[in-house]
Amino acid sequence: MSKPSLPQGTRDFSAETVHKRNYILSTIKQVFELYGFQPLETPAMENLETLMGKYGEEGDRLIFKILNNGLNDPKNTDKAKAGFEKVLEGKNSPLLTERALKYDLTIPFARYVAMNHGILTFPFKRYQIQPVWRADRPQKGRYREFTQCDADIVGSNALMNELDLTNIYHDVFNKLGLKEYTLKINNRKILLALAESCGGEHLLTDITIAIDKLDKIGIDKVKIELEQRGLNEAQIKSIETYLGINGTNAEKLISITQLLGVNDNAKNGIEELTWITQQSTTANIEIDFTLARGLNYYTGSIFEVKAPETVQMGSIGGGGRYDNLTELFGVAGIPGVGISFGVDRIFDVLEELNLFPANAQLGTQVIFFNLGESESLYAYSIMQDVRKNGISAELYHEPVKMDKQFKFADKKKISYAVILGSKEIEEKICLVKHLKTGIQESVTIDGLSDYLKNKISTE
RNA sequence: GUGGUUGUAGCUCAGUUGGUUAGAGCACCAGAUUGUGAUUCUGGGGGUCGUGGGUUCGAGCCCCAUCAUCCACCCCA
Numbered sequence: 001m002s003k004p005s006l007p008q009g010t011r012d013f014s015a016e017t018v019h020k021r022n023y024i025l026s027t028i029k030q031v032f033e034l035y036g037f038q039p040l041e042t043p044a045m046e047n048l049e050t051l052m053g054k055y056g057e058e059g060d061r062l063i064f065k066i067l068n069n070g071l072n073d074p075k076n077t078d079k080a081k082a083g084f085e086k087v088l089e090g091k092n093s094p095l096l097t098e099r100a101l102k103y104d105l106t107i108p109f110a111r112y113v114a115m116n117h118g119i120l121t122f123p124f125k126r127y128q129i130q131p132v133w134r135a136d137r138p139q140k141g142r143y144r145e146f147t148q149c150d151a152d153i154v155g156s157n158a159l160m161n162e163l164d165l166t167n168i169y170h171d172v173f174n175k176l177g178l179k180e181y182t183l184k185i186n187n188r189k190i191l192l193a194l195a196e197s198c199g200g201e202h203l204l205t206d207i208t209i210a211i212d213k214l215d216k217i218g219i220d221k222v223k224i225e226l227e228q229r230g231l232n233e234a235q236i237k238s239i240e241t242y243l244g245i246n247g248t249n250a251e252k253l254i255s256i257t258q259l260l261g262v263n264d265n266a267k268n269g270i271e272e273l274t275w276i277t278q279q280s281t282t283a284n285i286e287i288d289f290t291l292a293r294g295l296n297y298y299t300g301s302i303f304e305v306k307a308p309e310t311v312q313m314g315s316i317g318g319g320g321r322y323d324n325l326t327e328l329f330g331v332a333g334i335p336g337v338g339i340s341f342g343v344d345r346i347f348d349v350l351e352e353l354n355l356f357p358a359n360a361q362l363g364t365q366v367i368f369f370n371l372g373e374s375e376s377l378y379a380y381s382i383m384q385d386v387r388k389n390g391i392s393a394e395l396y397h398e399p400v401k402m403d404k405q406f407k408f409a410d411k412k413k414i415s416y417a418v419i420l421g422s423k424e425i426e427e428k429i430c431l432v433k434h435l436k437t438g439i440q441e442s443v444t445i446d447g448l449s450d451y452l453k454n455k456i457s458t459e
Numbered sequence: 460g461u462g463g464u465u466g467u468a469g470c471u472c473a474g475u476u477g478g479u480u481a482g483a484g485c486a487c488c489a490g491a492u493u494g495u496g497a498u499u500c501u502g503g504g505g506g507u508c509g510u511g512g513g514u515u516c517g518a519g520c521c522c523c524a525u526c527a528u529c530c531a532c533c534c535c536a
Contacts, residue, residue, distance in 0.1 A: 005509085005527065058534055061460075104536090132536090137460080139530065146536065294535075315536075342536045371494070406496040421494065433495075440495080 009136070009144030015363065020356050021147075024176065024346055025129055028149055031171045032127040035164055037151050040126040042108040048092060048100045054107050054328065056296070062134045064101040064144075065092065101133040105150045106325070106338070113154055114329030122155030122334075129343075141314070141345055152338030154325070159272060162301050162321070163279050165339045169305060169317065170282045172341070177355040180308035181316070184288040185276065188298050188320070189269030193260045194242055198235040206231070208292040211243060215290070219243065242289060249277050249287045256289060272301060299323045303339060307349045316342045316349060363392070365456055367414045369405050370396040371421040379420045382430070382445060389449040391456065409435055416452065420445075 006012065013021065029039075051063055071080040083095030102108050105128045113120065129149045138144060151168065153161045166183060173181045195204040206229040214222050219240065226236050245255045253274055260266035277285055293302045300321030307313040319339030326334045350356055368383050370376045379395055386393045396405045409417055419431040430448060433440040434455075443451045 008527070056534095058460095062534080134535080136535075137533090138528085142534095142536075148536075318536080340536075345536070369494090401493080402495055403492090404496095410496070417495090419494075423494085431495090435496080438496080 007144070009138035009142075011143065011145075019362070020350075021343065021347060023356065024343060024350070025147075025149070027175050028172050028341055028343075029127070029129065031168055031175065032151050034171070035125075035151075035168055037125045037127040040109065040112065040128045041130060042102065042105070042112060042128070044101060044131075045099045046102050046108055046111070048094070048098055050111050050329075051100050051103055051107060052092065055103060059103065062136055063103050064133045064135050065097040066099040066101065067097055068095075068099075071096070102130075103134060104132050105130060105148045105340075106152070107328075109150070109152060110325040111329055113334060114326040114331040117326070117331050117334065120155075123153050123158075123161070124155055125151070125153045127151040141348065143344065147343045149341040149343050150319075150338055151340075152336050154334050154336035157335050159275055159301075161337050162272075162276050165303070165319065165337065166276065166280050166282070166285060169303075169339065170284065173284075173305075176346070176350060178308070178346075178349065178353070180310075181284055182306040183282075183285045184291045184304045184306060185273065185285055186288055186291040186302050187269035187273050188300055188302055189265045189272070190256065190260065190289065191292060193263035193266030193269065194239065196263060196265065197260060198231065198238060203231065203235075205296060207239065208296075209294060211239070211290055212292040212294050214243065245289050249285070252287045252289065253277075269300075276301065293318060293320060297322045297325060301337065307345075308353070311349050311352050313345055313349055316345045318342075364394050364412055364414050365391050366393040366416045366418060366452060367405070367409045367412075368393065368395040368418045368420060369402060370399045371402075371419070372399050375399075375421050375425065378425055379418070382418075382420065382448065386449050386452060389453055391449070391452050406435075416455070418448070 045066060048063075048065060052060055055062075070076055079095045083093035083097075086093035087096055109126065109128060113124065127150065129147065131145055132148050133145050136142060136144060151165070153164070166185070169181075169183055173179065191208055192201065192204055195201055195207050198207070207226070210222050210225040210229060213225065217225075222243075223236050223240065226239060231239075242256075242259060245252055245259070247255065253270060256266070257270055261270070273287060277287060288304075291302060291304055293304065298320035300323075302320035303318055304315045305317035307316050317340060319337070321335070321337040323335050324332060325336055326332070366386060368376075368379045370379070376395060376399060383393050383395055396408065406417070415435060417433045417435055419433065424430050424445075428445050429442050430445055431440055432443050432448070432451065432455075441451075
């Protein structure tokens, strides 16, 4: 047998990592619920048909497909071969694969809303935290299995929802200690107006894909890309002017009105942006007309969250408004707006800035040293009392040299050691040693739980 | 999907133009030390050199394949 290994792009999470991830996830969850969102979970797999064609050609290629069972049954041989022929042509075939792992949380959510729109109360606010899978080539900060963390409101056009979502970002990042984040905001209607002023709505996709890369490749290369996508010099010129707008939020709104204000779509978009930035009380919101976001289903406000500039990290969250997500599943007229947190990247940022609180990684708090068979049995009964008081405790599993027991405690980052030997038992006391400072105190056995509770809470 | 990088002990790595029985530091275990973490000393366990083929008298080293890794592109979180 060969050495055990993990599939490409997947990870095991150690206790420390799980504790830290849970700290992030429970913080987000708490805020979501505070804003009236309810949880939803959907299966790991969906029917392939549900997912295909929803993420563009590239996306279809990256969906993990699940091979049907029973293909080796002789009565299925012809079907399997026919299906295989189709796959060789680059097509999918239900003869071979009917199910796939979910690729994101949005499409399964849309499917859920389409299936249940009769019984849901609108506006429907749900959050969802689950793993998704993509058959992408892994690299820095990119995995084949990763956790998405979404909140959406469907069935309402009110801009109040956008305001709520920006405040959720603010609350979450403040609770996580990431006060220097930037929430970039733009409106797809303004981009649409830009496309129209350049010659037509059909240019929207090409323009958004190109300017979405501005951050990464610079203005010159964006111009080259626009040229390759078939735009002429005058069109590129006006896009460059658009991208050059800067200043405070208020100044940007004036500039954009001068540039595109005659266009109805632009007017709407600018109105929406103005309202959101005026109502929002946080200083972290920044209008950014270069923000485009690749996903084509966005139709109104779009968001993206940047980590503080001191850390080299792409976006740690994003979202936007869409008009007709459920139309794909035959239910029209349900608009929505949503946001997403990039949990893995937030993890890396908090790690780099050392923002995890010490209690985010707490394991065992107290260890009882094992000083012999009868002593340890006595210690065990005392330990049970300590556990009843909500303090996580363990007893060293065998009577070995204290040196070894100290090292064990050290490795497990346990804060306190309780020494309870024959001498102490006789005197009805025990010695409690704080392992970081080496300070040792004598405590009565009856008072041990209270002593530890007090110590741990004031640490 | 395209191009490149790396893979040797638990960890970090060395290993000469292919040549005896593959090394170091850290970690681990035991003893010096049978109730207080250090230091020091002594001894010890650990490797099918990612995997499978090939070339060769001989392969950790060369060739092919494969798996994993990291990086860039594409795309995206």
